[in-house]
Amino acid sequence: CPFAQSGNPSPHSHARRGPGWNPYYTNSMTPDQWTSLRSALSVHIQSGKGPFFVRLAYADSATGGGGHAQRWITDRASFDPSELALVDSIKTSFPGITLADLVSFAGALSVTAMGGPAINWRPGRNDAKDGQDAPIDPVTDFAKATDGPNELRNFFTTRLGLNDRDIVALMGAHNLGNCHIWKSGYAGPWSSTPFTVTNEYFQLLQYPNNYTTEEVTSATGTKTQWIDRAGRMMLPVDMALTRDAAFFAIVKEYAANQDTFFADFASAYGRLLEHSIGSGLSKNTVGTSLAVAASTKPANSTCYPSTGSPIFCVDMFDNGNDVIFTVHTNRQGWVGVGVGSGSMTNNDVIVGYKGSSDKDGVQTSRFTTVQHKIAPNSKSAWQQISLRGASDKPSWAKISFSAVHPKVISSTTGLVGNNLNGYVTFAVSDFAPDGNKNAVDGVTTLYQHDISAILLTGTGGPTMVGNDAAAAAASSLSVGAIAGIAVGAAVVVILVVLAVIFRKRMFSRGTKAPNHEAPDAASPTTAQPDNSVWVKTQTARKLDAAPLSTGSSSSAGDSAPPSFLPDSAAAKSEKQSQLFNVFTPSSVPVPQLNNEKGGNLISISRASGSTYGTYGVDEAAENAAFEQKLKQYLDGNATPPEDPLTWDRAATAYFVMKNGGNLVSATRVRDENFIGSVLLAPSFTITDLLFKLGIERTGDKIIFENAMLALRERAGVTKQEPPAYI
Numbered sequence: 001c002p003f004a005q006s007g008n009p010s011p012h013s014h015a016r017r018g019p020g021w022n023p024y025y026t027n028s029m030t031p032d033q034w035t036s037l038r039s040a041l042s043v044h045i046q047s048g049k050g051p052f053f054v055r056l057a058y059a060d061s062a063t064g065g066g067g068h069a070q071r072w073i074t075d076r077a078s079f080d081p082s083e084l085a086l087v088d089s090i091k092t093s094f095p096g097i098t099l100a101d102l103v104s105f106a107g108a109l110s111v112t113a114m115g116g117p118a119i120n121w122r123p124g125r126n127d128a129k130d131g132q133d134a135p136i137d138p139v140t141d142f143a144k145a146t147d148g149p150n151e152l153r154n155f156f157t158t159r160l161g162l163n164d165r166d167i168v169a170l171m172g173a174h175n176l177g178n179c180h181i182w183k184s185g186y187a188g189p190w191s192s193t194p195f196t197v198t199n200e201y202f203q204l205l206q207y208p209n210n211y212t213t214e215e216v217t218s219a220t221g222t223k224t225q226w227i228d229r230a231g232r233m234m235l236p237v238d239m240a241l242t243r244d245a246a247f248f249a250i251v252k253e254y255a256a257n258q259d260t261f262f263a264d265f266a267s268a269y270g271r272l273l274e275h276s277i278g279s280g281l282s283k284n285t286v287g288t289s290l291a292v293a294a295s296t297k298p299a300n301s302t303c304y305p306s307t308g309s310p311i312f313c314v315d316m317f318d319n320g321n322d323v324i325f326t327v328h329t330n331r332q333g334w335v336g337v338g339v340g341s342g343s344m345t346n347n348d349v350i351v352g353y354k355g356s357s358d359k360d361g362v363q364t365s366r367f368t369t370v371q372h373k374i375a376p377n378s379k380s381a382w383q384q385i386s387l388r389g390a391s392d393k394p395s396w397a398k399i400s401f402s403a404v405h406p407k408v409i410s411s412t413t414g415l416v417g418n419n420l421n422g423y424v425t426f427a428v429s430d431f432a433p434d435g436n437k438n439a440v441d442g443v444t445t446l447y448q449h450d451i452s453a454i455l456l457t458g459t460g461g462p463t464m465v466g467n468d469a470a471a472a473a474a475s476s477l478s479v480g481a482i483a484g485i486a487v488g489a490a491v492v493v494i495l496v497v498l499a500v501i502f503r504k505r506m507f508s509r510g511t512k513a514p515n516h517e518a519p520d521a522a523s524p525t526t527a528q529p530d531n532s533v534w535v536k537t538q539t540a541r542k543l544d545a546a547p548l549s550t551g552s553s554s555s556a557g558d559s560a561p562p563s564f565l566p567d568s569a570a571a572k573s574e575k576q577s578q579l580f581n582v583f584t585p586s587s588v589p590v591p592q593l594n595n596e597k598g599g600n601l602i603s604i605s606r607a608s609g610s611t612y613g614t615y616g617v618d619e620a621a622e623n624a625a626f627e628q629k630l631k632q633y634l635d636g637n638a639t640p641p642e643d644p645l646t647w648d649r650a651a652t653a654y655f656v657m658k659n660g661g662n663l664v665s666a667t668r669v670r671d672e673n674f675i676g677s678v679l680l681a682p683s684f685t686i687t688d689l690l691f692k693l694g695i696e697r698t699g700d701k702i703i704f705e706n707a708m709l710a711l712r713e714r715a716g717v718t719k720q721e722p723p724a725y726i
């Protein structure tokens, strides 16, 4: 392609038209044909192709216009051939639309169908004669996963005429989908909501320190990606948005406001899809909305009960790349997902619960054990639970997650996708799990109730092998027997269980075999709290943090027992809010931390300059500096506290939190991100502090908790394991 060589985008007139092309080609589609195209695409979007469509439309438009569609379709190496074949096959059924319009429309429709904003979409793209027509060569001249901020601007601004806000908004599409190691050499999803457009990508990206690098090795070589403790990934190019002040400010803005992100994304994606189209563009828009009725259960789901009003429905789809599970339920309760091989007992449990008080009615916690995080030479499994999309309101929650389909990449490295040759277990339960649901591997036992359906995947989608009648039999099946069936048939089994009749243990960490005890009909209500009790417990904890009032001496040098709180509950609550509410790292900028609250938070020092802004933050050095600052403070040798209002935000800051004369904790903050803290009062539990700090995001919690435990240990304070959350 001469234009790719020269580096100059070609004027549109250089595009060679396909035979029979005219500017109004697609405009010959009748309203009925648009409607049936919408429903044809919706089937594929529901089966998990939405992220692919969104990506394909971006990539096609970004080749510079003119060469739409055919350049990419003929350059199959950049995409999964089976997915491109899918586009071809849809095209065959709709001869009235150009391939370029089809690709573009599928992207726009997918954004809306996956809960994103409506895209202003107009037909009129011509098909290029062949792939050589693309002004920007998608292989040699395209944005790369290793690009930094400058390259990003060079590509999006210089070539595509997009500004900083457009760039950041567009990258928010990485909330969707997965990296597939056999396609790009990277692995994993960015967000917990890979099939829903949300601003979670930005919420995660605003805390880049939660990510560490990970080498991913595949047949194509070794690549470095970023990964958080919940196993979500970022490409280097995603991290580039945190390494440029202008980009990062927009990241934070979108993290704080999903509506702004949606508006900007709709605008940027709409313009991108029309990039350099030229005069063929229709004046009329074609609707991209694909409304899903609010409380209708999905047609292709298996529901329990199968007659009457279902309580929940499950839909499992293996699209060849990802196995997608979607569960719709109007029940409150806990859900657990286990992915394992060879044994029903596994450590890989995700727990989410559908609460009643938060704005969307669903809250989740996620767990990914080490062995199932994405890593070379281990089973890279993915489990996600997405928050309920707005379209599911008011009565149905939808939880969907994907698991990367098993595909052997290399016989030498043994790298595989999910090892789903065993089974996947899904549970909905009224009973909260045992253990600390807020910690990695924290859940010890999840209770299951009344197995109602068993689904087998194979070619052709899920098959129902258990129904209501079979459920009774299934409930007495040993898990081993079920696993045997699954392995024998080389399929994935999903057990769907519901808290109605029986209760038995489903996962028991630390044992190799599941607890197969018979349903205990005689004592159906032993001590496990149900969800409503749990919610009440939470409320009670908010009002009364009893552990705080325990007096014991701090090993940080205070000889007098701390008298943290006065007697009255109201006063306790007031004190706690004074102490802790100011400290929510996600919402309070650093300069506010040291003032206004009676000097409870004392600055010790800050590091000179910024340690932030490069990938190579040296955590060990930072921890050592923190320790040193803390020691200086405790020895009375600290330099006088500075006024934090004068501090550079991109600096490491050290604080001590005091209550009266008592030292409670010391804390490190970098660029407004909470880095770590050391608890200096042993009576004060980490769980309590987490709760009071309002640190809700799992990744933060884990990092925070680990940092505290480690630092506390080093500071000589007796190690105190976090108690069970409940």
Ligand code: HEM
Binding pocket: 050, 051, 052, 054, 055, 058, 143, 144, 145, 146, 147, 152, 170, 171, 173, 174, 176, 177, 178, 179, 180, 181, 183, 184, 185, 186, 235, 237, 269
């Ligand atoms: C600098 C620009 C970008 C780079 C380097 C980049 C790179 C990548 C890579 C490496 C993947 C993984 C592919 C795979 O393994 O399956 C991916 C996936 C994806 N990208 Fe991007 N991307 C960029 C911009 C965009 C934009 C602007 C959009 C849309 C507006 C987008 C949408 C997507 C989606 C939805 C996926 C998931 C696809 C799936 O699940 O199959 N990307 N991208």
